[in-house]
Amino acid sequence: MANTLDPMDLKQIISLHLDGFSNRKIGVTLGISRNTVNTYMRLFKASNSSPKELLALDNATLEKLFPSHTTIDNPRYDELMLYFEGVNKARNHPGFTFLYHYQEYVAQAKDPYGYTQFMEHYRRKYAKAKGSMKLEHDPGKELFIDYAGKKLQIIDKETGELIPVEVFVAILPNSQYTYVEACKSQKREDLINCCCNALRFYGGVPKAIVSDNLKSAVTRASKYEADINRSFKDFARHYNCVINPARGYAPQDKALVENAVNLAYQRIYYPLREMSFFSLEDLNREIKRLLGRYNDLLFSRKEASRRELFQSVEREYLKPLPQATYELKGYRRAKVQKMGYVYFSPDKSYYSVPYRYIGKETTIHYTSSVVEVYYYHQRIALHQRNPSKGSYNTNKEHLSSTHKYYSDWSPEFFKKKAALHGEHVLGCIEKIITAVDYPEIGYKRAMGVLQLHKSYGSQRLDNACKRALQADAATYLRIKNILKNNLDKSSLFYQDLEKDKSHIPEHDNIRGASAYQ
Template sequence: MITMAQYYDIQRMHFREGKSIRTIAKELKMSRRTVKKYLTEGKEPLRPPTRRSIKPRPAPVIEEVRPLIEKWIREDENAPVKQRHTGKRIFERLVTEHCFTGAESTVRREVGRIRKKVKEVYLPLEFQLGDNIQCDWGQAQITLNGTPKTVHLFVMRLTASRTIYVRAYIHERQEAFFDGHCRAFEFFGGVPRRVTYDNLKTAVKKVLHGRNREENEAFQALRAHYVFHAEFCNVASGNEKGQVESMVGFIRRNFMVPVPEVQSIEEFNQYLEQKCREYAAKTRVPYRNEIVNELWEEEKKHLLAIPKTPFDACRIVSVKVSSQALVQLDTNFYSVPCRYVGEVLLLKAYVDHVIVVDQDTVVAEHSRCYQKNRRRLQLEHYIDALMKKPRALKNAAVFQTNTIPSIYRRFYKEMNQRYGTDGDKSFVRILYLHREHGSDVLIPILKEAERQGQYRYEVVWNLLHQRLHGHNTTQPMPKEALTERLSEYQVSQPDIHQFNQLLGKGGTLH
């Protein structure tokens, strides 16, 4: 049997173009008998029958449990993706819990039919200017100082103008989360009325019924400072903030191919901010005639003003000072003044530094360490303890760090060799000058004393006083004149007979 299209070609070529049966058969590659049959008989080929709907057969076994299967599948929508019912698991539950007598294939077929019917519909959205920002985290690879490194990308997007902001961090902890907000709001030029999140632990303490959440207290402080409303997606429903979800992949594909090679995270963040500005300058807003930059300028007028007082973007931890004057954050230790040993202080962990406070007083500040099992020690914190234990200075860990100027070690070594324990004590007194005036002032003083060959506290103090006040309190004696001048001194013998008058009666005279 030929198709309707072939039948049409036979009719056209013979009656419209006047071709012979032989020619038509040759061009259409069919027998002359077939061509002649459809030309002489004038019968059309049979059309393919339309598929008639088949009335479903009754399935009394599955009918009894169908409502139960539909209920379990609906409940799966709120369950973790990897912990949802399979057809096999539904069959097992039906057999175990409801004495089901049908076959597993019947259940699997029914599950497929039900799931095919349940298709989620996504509505197109349009956001008002200044109303909403979506926030999310992502990960990417960079080459940092020649070593592959995974960084965490904090991404925010203004949903009306489509402006994006992205910044890289070493981790996704609360201090990075807060710092990202502060920098993003500064970049956007204001604060939106609503920010949409998924249920991240840095913001949500507990997921309650429906859209209700028990928020982290520190996150509440962030919201109160900037006065925005937080909205949270349903569990495992990242599509509810689809604009920023799609941007994480876009950033990896367009900003980070090939893999960026940088010397520091700060250098990489400068690159990312520049790419965000380039994106805004050349990208057109979907379904509008403006580019992102133009609509962004308009949206800035609708954003809330940024507070004049900056937000304290840190994670606050209560710490107890150990007997070695150290406090612990994660796996690392940071020194504090030794007078705080045994006390409980507050540690403020920022992205790049750490501050330890006693009520409102800052007692220590260190650069943040992201290695494991490391110490950050400051010489100033141990000077009081060294005054009580000066001999410990030689092996004190704080004096072995690479932050100690080399002139300090040379000067101490010379004083220790010349004066022993007294030299240790005198050098600790010099360290008090370091704590009072700083290394920038003391280093040139020690170098000058070293040049003169004078390794004594008094000389250092005199040179420091001269530098600070502009005059000498003593005049140092030239070396070449030392022996000659001493020879001029004549010291008379003491007359002890003069003490006889102090003796009482019977005393022995000298």
């Protein structure tokens, strides 16, 4: 079954169209059938919005406008591409003819293409990839990225342990202007952070970023249509470019960046061989110094350096950087609980959503500063991220009228309510709330005590609370039992305590305890 194009793919098609790419080039860059691109371009033109207006729409609106077209996931086409690999290997064999291989293909294929289409697909596949001639790269079109195979090291100050670190390499192929950075790992967070730093180093954005099939960049590798992971695709959307992974088993797709890695070994690794570093910051500071010298070296035949070629030719073709720096997004799925909150597992906290979504499955998008909750591509809640574990983060507009009353619960709320029934009620409420670690438990018990006035009246409740305080038994059950058994009216215990007087009458001849010291 074919895969439906998601809104990010639609935006990439529009972005490349605005950059002047032909439909054929858009298809090749994104790994999408040219016919699919043609169909979408016709739909874009038939809509009432310009490409720039379509690009500004949110994902949910764009998906409603263009819901049902698909990318290539065609077994017939894949079968032909696999067959071509064998054809191409036999190309230089004496007596080779395309007609012979076409007839062989027809005999084994379930639904063969015609001979004209057979030849057309072959020429498209191998017209540029075949041969060892030098490929010309348009300025500002692509940025190649990769990790070096060999690692550098830093030393743990406390233990002396050698910690291996990865080395990220990026190159603009037209000028060969190179960026190098050491980082902790090849994980998604480090990869995207390195890409952000590289774009700031270049001061602009290319039309496409060509990566190797890294696990942190590609969810599912494919020779024809790789599946880019969601965070990396969101990074590309923020910087208005596209991600175009290199094809597996196609070394010519990444030859330049691999050559840059080899040169980094010579110009950066080798001078660092006898130096020790105790932090990534120190290591990257020295890499930056050596990288500057490397980019300033003159090409032997061009009589110019990488930096000079970049500044004089390539820089003007880069798109401007966006004003805001990209914040890495994470994603979680969560069901809206009956209380109207979603559970956010990274911080073990809760965020409110409109109560009408109770029971619905949602997607949480989060950065270091905000938490967004989406239901079918529509944002239904936005909160500032609260790193406190176990916290409940509430927007009162999300709550029903019943929930809004409970959201006002606080120590001050209950103290104010208790003061209306007497000072002893207030004393009990304060003691109940401070006696528990989890405030919501104390609030429920306090509310139970306050509700007793409906059955017994404020005066009796205050008397019962006084007795509970004097007996150091200020709990909901004790106060309830005092009222239920009429112990608040007992003269045997309560009235004597209330008078707070000695049963011995005062007399001048009676001496106090001080007389017996």
